[in-house]
Amino acid sequence: xxxxxKNCLKILKDTVPLTEYxxxxxxxxxxxxxxxxxxxxxxxxxxxxxxxxLKQKIKVAVAQYDKNLKIEIGIETQKIKKxxxxxxxxxxxxxxxxxxxxxANQIAYGAIRQIAENLKKSPxxxxxxxxxxxxxxxxxxxxxxxxxxxxxxxIKVIYAPVMDFVRNITTSLRHKTxxxxxxxxxxxxxxxxxxxxxxxxxxxxxxxxxxxxxxLFTTKKQIIFTCDQPPTNIRSLEDRLKTRFAQGLNLSLAxxxxxxxxxxxxxxxxxxxxxxxxxxxxxxxxASNITSNVRDLEGAxxxxxxxxxxxxxxxxxxxxxxxxxxxxxxxxxxxxxxDINDIQKESAxxxxxxxxxxxxxxxxxxxxxxxxxxxxxxxxxxNFSLSKIGKHFGNRDHSxxxxxxxxIKEKVxxxxxxxxxxxxxxxxxxxx
Ligand code: ADP
Ligand code: MG
Numbered sequence: 439x440x441x442x443x444k445n446c447l448k449i450l451k452d453t454v455p456l457t458e459y460x461x462x463x464x465x466x467x468x469x470x471x472x473x474x475x476x477x478x479x480x481x482x483x484x485x486x487x488x489x490x491x492l493k494q495k496i497k498v499a500v501a502q503y504d505k506n507l508k509i510e511i512g513i514e515t516q517k518i519k520k521x522x523x524x525x526x527x528x529x530x531x532x533x534x535x536x537x538x539x540x541x542a543n544q545i546a547y548g549a550i551r552q553i554a555e556n557l558k559k560s561p562x563x564x565x566x567x568x569x570x571x572x573x574x575x576x577x578x579x580x581x582x583x584x585x586x587x588x589x590x591x592x593i594k595v596i597y598a599p600v601m602d603f604v605r606n607i608t609t610s611l612r613h614k615t616x617x618x619x620x621x622x623x624x625x626x627x628x629x630x631x632x633x634x635x636x637x638x639x640x641x642x643x644x645x646x647x648x649x650x651x652x653x654l655f656t657t658k659k660q661i662i663f664t665c666d667q668p669p670t671n672i673r674s675l676e677d678r679l680k681t682r683f684a685q686g687l688n689l690s691l692a693x694x695x696x697x698x699x700x701x702x703x704x705x706x707x708x709x710x711x712x713x714x715x716x717x718x719x720x721x722x723x724x725a726s727n728i729t730s731n732v733r734d735l736e737g738a739x740x741x742x743x744x745x746x747x748x749x750x751x752x753x754x755x756x757x758x759x760x761x762x763x764x765x766x767x768x769x770x771x772x773x774x775x776x777d778i779n780d781i782q783k784e785s786a787x788x789x790x791x792x793x794x795x796x797x798x799x800x801x802x803x804x805x806x807x808x809x810x811x812x813x814x815x816x817x818x819x820x821n822f823s824l825s826k827i828g829k830h831f832g833n834r835d836h837s838x839x840x841x842x843x844x845x846i847k848e849k850v851x852x853x854x855x856x857x858x859x860x861x862x863x864x865x866x867x868x869x870x
Contacts, residue, residue, distance in 0.1 A: 439468065440468060440469065440470035440475065441503070442470055442475055442500055442503045442504055442507055443468040443470070443475065443500075445499075445502070445503040446496065446499040446500050446502075446503065447463070449499040449502060450463055450495065450496070450499050453495060453499070454492070454495060457652055458491075458492075460649050460652070461649060461652045461653045461656060462479075462484065462487060462488060462491075462492060462653075463492070464649075465479070465480055465484070465617055465620055465621065465624070465649075465653075466478065466479055466488075467514055467617070470507070473506060473507060473508060474507070474508045474509075474510055475500060475507050475508065475509050475510070476510050476512065477496070477509065477510065477511045477512070478511075478512050478513065478514040479511065479512070479513060479514065480513075480514055480617075480620070480621035480624050480625065481513060481621070481624060481625050482513060483657040483659075484513075484624075484653075484657070485511055485512070485513050487656075487657070488511055489511060493509070493511065496509060497509060514621065525596065525597075526597050526598065526599060526602055527597070528580045528583045528584060528587075528595070528597050529576075529580060531709075532576065532577045532580035532581055532584070533580075533581050533584045533585075534547075534551060534581040534584070534585060536577075536705065536709075537574065537577055537578065537581055538694075538698060538701045538702045538705055540694055540695060540697065540698030540701065541692075541695055541698070542573075542691065542692040542693060542694040542695055542698055543573075543574060543578070543691050543692070543694070543698075545689060546567055546578060546689035546690070546691055547578065549562060549565065549687060549689055550565070550567070550578050550579070550581065550582050550662070550689070551581075551582070551585070553565055553582060553660060553662070554581075554582040554583075554585040554586050554589075554628075555585065555589075557586055557589075557593065557627065557628060557660055558627075558658065558660075560660060562686065562687040563655065563658075563660055563661060563686060563687075564651075564655070564660075564661040564662065564663060564682070564683065564685075564686035564687075565660075565661070565662045565663070565686055565687045565689065566634075566662075566663045566664070566665055566669055566683055566686055566687070566688045566689065567579060567662065567663070567664045567665070567689050567690075567691060568664065568665040568666065568667060568668055568669070568688065568689070568690055568691070569666070569690055569691030569692065570666065570691075570693070570731065571666065571731060571733070572730070572731030572732050572733030572734065573691040573692070573693060573694075573731055573732060574691060574732055575632075575664035575665075575691060576632055576664060578691070579597075579630050579632060579662050579664050580597065580630065582628070582630070582662060583595040583597055583628065583630055586627075586628050593627045593628065594625055594626050594627045594628070595626065595627065595628045595630065596622075596623060596625075596626040596628070596629050596630065597630045597632070598623065598629065598630065598631050598632065599632040599633060600631060600632060600633050600634055600635075600636045600637050601633070601636055603623075603631070603637070603643065603647065604636070604637065604640055604643045606619050607619060607642060607643045607646050608643075611642065616646065619646075620646060620649065620650055620653075623650045623654075624650055624653045624654060626654065626659060627659055627660070628659070628660045628661075628662070629650075629654055629659065629660070629661045629662070630662050631661065631662070631663045631664070632663075632664050633664055633665070633666065634663045634664065634665050634669065634683075635665045635666050635667060635669075635672050635675075637675070638672050638673060638674040638675050639674040641676075644675070644676050644679060645676075647679070648676070648678060648679060648682075651679075651682060655682075661686075663683070668688060668690075669683040669684070669688070670683070670684055693729070693730070693731060694732065696722070696725055696726060697722075697725075699725035699728070699729070699732075699735060700718065700721040700722045700724075700725040701721075702732055702735055703716060703721040703724055703725055703735055703738075703739060704716055704718070704721045706735070706736060706739055707721070707739060712739050712740065712743055713743075714739065714742060714743050714746055714756065715755070715756060716756060719758075720756050720757065720758065720761060723758050723761060724738055724739075724742075724761060724765070727765070727768070727769040728765075728768060728769070734768075737768070738765055738768050741764060741765060741768070742756065742760075742761065742764045742765060745760070745763070745764035746760075746764075776819040776820060776867055776870075778816055778820060778822070778830055780867060780870055781812055781815050781816050781819065781820075781867060782796055782812055782830075784863060784866050784867055784870075785808055785811055785812035785815065785863060786808060786812075788808070788859065788862070788863055788866075789804060789805075789807065789808035789811070791804065791805050791808045795808065795809070796808060796809045796812050796831060796832075797830075797831050797832035798832060799832065809831065809842070810842040810843075810845050810846050811846055811856075811859070811860065811863065812831070813827060813831055813839055813842040813843060813846075814842065814843050814846035814847070814850075814860075815860070815863060815864065815867070816830070817839070817843050818864075819864070819867065823836075824836035824839045824840055825839075827839050846860070
């Protein structure tokens with residue numbers, strides 16, 4: 439580093455605010471030749487900023503060392519080309535077209551789409567999408583990247599899974615190329631940082647990230663993050679980063695509701711990678727059994743596809759029965775083998791009433807309780823429909839059966855004695 443610049447830095451450190459110093463001054467590459475001090479900034483925005491806001495201060499500081507030294511400010515072009523090796527491409531499937539919208543994601547979907555459509559004018563900067571694993575954070579973030587690029591291929595979108603960022607920082611520290619890597623990230627018009635929570639506890643990466651963030655933020659470049667929790671909850675994350683994140687738009691993704699899960703299944707089933715024949719009924723059936731997240735829904739579809747492809751039958755139609763077999767270990771086990779006669783016998787014995795009392799019209803208190811309990815357990819331990827249960831209990835209609843189920847459910851939740859009776863009966867039945 440030229441001595442003139444070294445001296446200049448000392449002076450600037452005292453005369454320029456610290457954030458301005460670290461964002462604009464520190465990354466500069468400076469050389470001196472034949473009475474000219476050449477100052478190279480990482481990109482056009484930085485050159486503009488320097489010329490507008492800092493050139494005068496730099497001149498004054500340099501003049502204190504050598505009055506005759508001329509100053510030239512330019513852009514460090516060849517660095518940008520060299521650094522493309524740091525890039526992680528967007529996944530071609532993660533577009534808005536392939537993203538199903540439902541109550542669980544409609545606000546986040548709408549906001550991210552609006553940001554992508556109005557990149558330079560969006561007031562939502564930074565923007566943070568947070569939620570549990572497999573809920574579509576990466577997909578939504580990348581959809582923004584695709585949309586922005588489709589509108590203008592010249593716009594630079596950088597997708598950075600945080601662990602890639604950490605690795606790039608670590609490597610560049612070893613090779614003393616940290617400024618290159620910063621230049622690369624700072625050249626983004628849209629920076630997508632995936633799983634920011636993983637930066638917790640990595641101090642050096644946080645520090646460098648803070649500078650990159652400030653640079654992009656002050657040059658009005660859009661930043662979108664994803665996080666597995668609200669960023670303010672992350673432990674071992676510097677307060678100054680938390681504060682920055684809290685200033686942005688925080689969007690949460692919830693687990694998709696039943697209909698949305700079914701819609702996602704139908705969409706994915708059509709996809710050429712999966713390409714299996716599901717209808718709404720079967721999609722709803724899978725969706726009602728797999729409730730965790732979208733990634734698990736996809737896992738189920740792949741399993742189903744493998745089953746269909748490798749089963750010996752040609753043109754196997756996917757029915758609920760096929761699904762039960764193919765997804766046996768994913769679908770929550772149902773206890774199907776309990777006989778309704780056993781349920782009635784054991785319930786009657788337990789409450790010292792007769793089996794026929796259970797089907798009678800008697801409204802005596804202890805008989806009503808025994809009857810409702812037997813109905814509740816039948817509903818729980820068999821696959822019988824409400825009307826089929828009704829037939830076995832004195833031809834009652836399905837609304838009466840539903841009422842009994844509700845009554846016992848309340849009691850089991852609120853009355854310890856009833857809960858014990860219920861647990862005991864179930865245990866007896868399971869051990870018959
Ligand atoms: P996260 O980043 O939250 O862990 P991903 O974005 O990786 O989750 O999503 C997991 C899988 O679920 C991906 O294959 C994605 O395409 C799919 N997915 C998630 N949400 C939706 C949705 N609303 N519509 C369609 N596919 C979705
Ligand atoms: Mg992700």
